[in-house]
Amino acid sequence: MDFEEEALLLLLLIRRRRRRKNRKLWVHTILETRNYNGEFNHLFLELRRDEEKFFNYFRMSITSFDELCNILKEKIKREDTIMRKSIPPEERLAVTLRYLATGQTFMDLQYSFRIAATTIGGIVKDVCKNIWMYMKDMCIAPLTEDRWKEIINGFMKTAQFPNCLGAVDGKHIRIIKPVQSGSAYYNYKNYFSIILMAVCDSNYMYTFVDVGSYGRHADSTIFEESTFYKRLLEKKLNIPAPSSISRNGPVLPNVFVGDEAFSLQENLLRPYGGKNLPEQKRVFNYRLSRARRFIECTFGIFANKWRIFHRPLNVDVEFAVDIIKAACVLHNYVKQRDGHKFEDTFEGLPNSIIETTQNIRRGGPMLTTVREEFANYFVSEEGKLDWQWNMI
Incomplete structure (x- = not known):
């Protein structure tokens, strides 16, 4: 191994250590409080007490939301791991509907739902795919x-x-x-x-x-x-x-x-x-x-x-x-x-x-x-x- 190769390897090692050192938090403290301060846990139960407000927030009635969730629950739920608990199907559906209803970006929703923007993107994509896959024939049925x-x-x-x-x-x-x-x-x-x-x-x-x-x-x-x-x-x-x-x-x-x-x-x-x-x-x-x-x-x-x-x-x-x-x-x-x-x-x-x-x-x-x-x-x-x- 010549001098140039050694210098290159040293530089890569320094950069890798610098990246590891710069990452101070695995989960940001703002996102750690999702179960207490997140919009879903903080507001969802209150909205269910008012049909009009619930409709305005999710663009559908409480009954329609519950029925939709029951249809998709088994398709969009995820298993808990030893590292963290999974986001429940109801919250995954709520995040997706709020994204569609408001036009907010994933980054905007990150601060209200206390879920990372990349995670929200994955949730929305997964829920949208399953809505089309499992509800298309129900809602846009073949014409007789x-x-x-x-x-x-x-x-x-x-x-x-x-x-x-x-x-x-x-x-x-x-x-x-x-x-x-x-x-x-x-x-x-x-x-x-x-x-x-x-x-x-x-x-x-x-x-x-x-x-x-x-x-x-x-x-x-x-x-x-x-x-x-x-x-x-x-x-x-x-x-x-x-x-x-x-x-x-x-x-x-x-x-x-x-x-x-x-x-x-x-x-x-x-x-x-x-x-x-x-x-x-x-x-x-x-x-x-x-x-x-x-x-x-x-x-x-x-x-x-x-x-x-x-x-x-x-x-x-x-x-x-x-x-x-x-x-x-x-x-x-x-x-x-x-x-x-x-x-x-x-x-x-x-x-x-x-x-x-x-x-x-x-x-x-x-x-x-x-x-x-x-x-x-x-x-x-x-x-x-x-x-x-x-x-x-």
Whole structure:
């Protein structure tokens, strides 16, 4: 061993000893008091005495929290060791819900829950994964023919749009630029994002979600590459048979409604493009927007309940996808059990409408005819709304 190698080994040894010497505490004194002063142990029992305060804190009722905890308890619990006691499942779930509900960072939550930021990150990731894995089919269940008919009836009742299977759109979820990602996640709004592509019913609940596409991709591209769209083309979604929307009218397919970013297809309607449209087309666009607004409202309720989406997600892309999927499941879970409160919606809707028409197929004559039949129905005596003429 020559002199240079000896000097290098000595330097490494000095650095290693210096690191060991600088680490004064294995667990910081602030974090050692979790069992006494941590937010969960200090506040949780008090919140359970007030249903309204509990809902405001966790974004769900006491009953919903308990049921959720019972479902996940065996999946998220950890064993005690000779070094320390594990964090109980109830507290792990509480930390995760508080992270989603407030948008606080792991470092912020560290001081309130008295749990290390790295530990909180691991807890949130684990709980989010398990929420998606074990609750997806419960909260975003596969659609049967009876469920489709229920959705169709819902849109007819609330939006006066016949044969409507749901509203579809994409929402950009802001993220911190992933390392070495180039411009893949940079969207037309000039920030980095991944896309939540979703379909909803007239009760503001998700019936399909696709998460993780690059922010630079167009809505139509993401939708047409999804498993949902492929099953739609293969006729494997249990969609009811086409039916007439008017007395003695032609049989028309059941359709999803989307904005200008989507292409006109057999089971997907988009508005007429251009300016200075004739009255019939303007009425159609208005009636389509009344049905399509449900997905915009769903995104608004979603983001205002889980306010982690009010800021860029400062985690890696895989973790961000886990967070979004879990939040979508929780959105439906809470909506099914607790409904939604006005304060979840009054802050305004997210800007998620894509204005570009790039790579859009206009559709052939048959598809244009289907849209024209809907347009004819909306101006007929049977299908018109008294106030629609004042809205165009």
